[in-house]
Amino acid sequence: MKKTVIVIMGPTAVGKTRLSIDIAKQFNGEIISGDSMQVYKGMDIGTAKITEDEMQGVTHHMIDIKNPDEAFSVADFQYYVQKYIDEITSRGKLPIIAGGSGLYIQAALFDYNFSEQKRNDAFTTRLEQILDEDGAMALYQRLKDIDPEQAAKIHPNNHRRVIRALEVYETTGMTMTAYQQKQSKRSPYNLLLIGLDMERELLYKQINHRVDVMLENGLVEEVKYLYRQGFEDCQSMKAIGYKELIPYLKGEQQLKDSVELLKRNSRRYAKRQYTWFKNKMDITWYQVKPETINEKFSTIFADLAGLLKKK
Structure with a gap:
């Protein structure tokens, strides 16, 4: 029997975190963060890391398992995701992967083989x-x-x-x-792939608002702390939300310019995410709007219930 895994995908700021919590509560699940930057301790605001209150008692994995100066590769991501899928399933729970970049998710779910890639x-x-x-x-x-x-x-x-x-x-x-x-097109898992989409202009407004909220919550202070700890050249600090603020901290750029660059990069990343998911994976898409999101989530729950009965 293949292990069943629910995967929630879509561009940043579209509502994946909230949906993952609701699905986990309704279907006895545990959540694996698919965001490869949320593995880093101390990088909370810029990665939109879920808070303990927001978890609503649902168990989460793949959060705060690395220090900011540690590397974290696609192969590492694959290892941890597959490990947690096994552990969650062994407890009779349903694994739910929320968010993440297309390549990382695909590598984990379709069991990409990295062994040939020897280092020279x-x-x-x-x-x-x-x-x-x-x-x-x-x-x-x-x-x-x-x-x-x-x-x-x-x-x-x-x-x-x-x-x-x-x-x-x-x-x-x-x-x-x-x-x-060349990698396998078949997954060792029984995948239920859910995609959340939003009209472009509305999504971009959501992204811009999210950045504003991050700044209000102390994003500049978070990046400044990491910068002063000497993490500037680490892999973790190349992430969107961190790299854009470094020039400001160095006195090379005005804050407003760094913020505008952060918003632009976030919008472009969302567009790349959407393109990847559309082209690479067989996902059931749901169009969402803030004012009708509860109704749309109810449709998703009903669809999932029907699919899970068949498995």
Whole structure:
């Protein structure tokens, strides 16, 4: 018997967290955070990490398991997600994955094999030298020449992912794009994939409002603390919500400009998320609006109840 897993996907700020809580309460579930940045301790406001009150007693996993200076790869994400699915199922509960980037979710649910991607320390050292001597754009341009599709998914300043994609090409002879396309199209799980969507203009308003609330709740102070702890160059600080505020903390940019960049990057990320999910996974989509969200959630509960009976 395949283990049943509910997965709630969609762009940022669309209502996935609230839906996951309601589903967990209704169907005896536990939640696995699909957000690879919520694994980091002390990164609460910028990642929109759920609070204890918001959990409403529902058990959550994959939150606060790493320090900000620790790496966390797609393979790590896959390991933890699969581990928690097994543990939750063994307790007679229903695993529910909420949120996350398309690649990470797909890698975990379709059991991507990362074992072929051996590291070549000498090659990695050469890439790091290029980064130091010629800058991030020189390295990023190399990836664009080799694998433009993968380069389009990675920010030029995300050095770790740029180097990793170049390593895959060096060690396997395949681009990261080709490697991902080669992976299994079948999942070892019985997946119930739910997608929340919202009209673009309304979603962008929600995103902008969310950023304003984060700032009111102390986002600048959170980033300042992490910056002063020496985490500026860590993988965790490359996340949206953190990297945009570093120039302000360094006195290189006005706060209003950093905030506007944060909102723009958040909107663009939402658009990329939506495109990925639409193109890569077979998801049942539900259009939501703030004023009708309760009614829409009731429809989702009814649909899930029918699907779960068949499993």
